[in-house]
Amino acid sequence: MDRLNAMLAFVRVVETGSFTKAAETLHMSKTSVTQHVQYLEGRLRVKLLNRTTRKVNVTAAGAAYYERVVKLLGDLDDAETGLSNASMSPRGRLRVDVPTPLARMILLPALPEFHARYPDIQLDMGVSDRMVDLIDEGVDCVVRGGELTGLSLVARRVGDLRLGVYAAPSYLESAGLPSHPRELAAPDHYIVGFSWTIANGVSPYAMRRNGEVVKMHGRYVVAVDDGNAYLAAGLAGLGVLWLPDYMAKAHVVRGELVRLFEDWHLDPLPMYVAFPANRYVSAKLRVFIDWVSALMAQHAPIADRRGLESDNELRAGQ
Missing domain, CATH: 3.40.190.10 (Periplasmic binding protein-like II)
Incomplete structure (x- = not known):
């Protein structure tokens, strides 16, 4: 069995807390995801997940393995990026969710330029104003207005709406x-x-x-x-x-x-790009965030940069 796919399946189960949700976000069957995790547990000779009829919890060994696997997958993504010219053209599927007016009036009209620059990135763009559960729904990042509080997210401030x-x-x-x-x-x-x-x-x-x-x-x-x-x-x-x-x-x-x-x-409405705190920031996610930042700098620049970090990255809820 492909060990990398098994690692991806395990990571997604941990992040979603569900074999069913992991299967949906990976476009696999639930049986395949289960077999991938069982393969890892057999190979490692350790229990990674505790399963009940209602939920899936990661074991202590599974949590330690998860942290190392996330880093490994991120390093692999960077390695492939460097060897395949993806430093200039990152590749892969990126799942994002953005507000409807921002998508219609700013992001989608500018998307041809993004696609021309990064033709190997496939954007799955949810267009909504609802609260999105990034972990459960397998979303890589969201763009949202207003202060983000009480969420386990890392948020980058990208603009201020007048x-x-x-x-x-x-x-x-x-x-x-x-x-x-x-x-x-x-x-x-x-x-x-x-x-x-x-x-x-x-x-x-x-x-x-x-x-x-x-x-x-x-x-x-x-x-x-x-x-x-x-x-x-x-x-x-x-x-x-x-x-x-x-x-x-x-x-x-x-x-x-x-x-x-x-x-x-x-007062201006701050705009953020937010992603899960424990999620590796891939090259394709980094260039998307940079692209959104550049667009917002044109349409809704940050009103006052004093006191912001140089990269404007803040831990939401602090």
């Missing part, structure tokens, strides 16, 4: 033009809700002016869990939006959105 408050002319004709953010709490006004902020009790972004700070929850007619749907609801006149400027710019130029409270300041 934000504004916007509404459609049809909405303002019906509800009136508010002169102060607190007016959005009046019965005539609505916001467009975003589902994760509602579920987690998160307020919209703080608005600041001359020492005054306002956070408005507001009432909503509709709440969505997708950035493109959020924008569409605002364009339809269903409520006030908090939007990154890159999403609103073209609609403002066409008169489809009006910026509100221009004398108020909103």
Whole structure:
């Protein structure tokens, strides 16, 4: 049996905590994954995993073996990279998940240039605004906005999105033009809700002016869990939006959105590329992160680099 494939199967079982999930991410059958792990245990004459009907736990010997195998597979990836010109053209399948508006408006339009530079990288791009479990779903990295807390991730800050408050002319004709953010709490006004902020009790972004700070929850007619749907609801006149400027710019130029409270300041929304803390950073992942960083530097540069590490890498949750 191929020892490398067996090692890959074992690593993925440890990372997902499941033979079934490991099989799905490796595009193997569950039987094949089981046989690979059994092969390793027979070869090493040691139990690597404790299996129950509900979960799989790594043994002490398995945990030590896992750490060494992850490093070995990473070193092998680097060795092949150097010998096959992959230092300039890394190769392999990369699983990423990115927000829907960022994919549609920034990443996908620039993807032909990335493909021309790295033709041997196959991107499996999940496009969503939901919370993604990188380990269980076998995702190599995610791009997300907002501070990442309480997660066992390594995150690289790649940009800051400038934000504004916007509404459609049809909405303002019906509800009136508010002169102060607190007016959005009046019965005539609505916001467009975003589902994760509602579920987690998160307020919209703080608005600041001359020492005054306002956070408005507001009432909503509709709440969505997708950035493109959020924008569409605002364009339809269903409520006030908090939007990154890159999403609103073209609609403002066409008169489809009006910026509100221009004398108020909103803190930028930090953008991160995040990956599991125990996951080896392969050459293909490194070049993807660098590419996203370069794109964000064009569209949403980091507002203030003071206090950041030179590579902007932070342990999420600290």
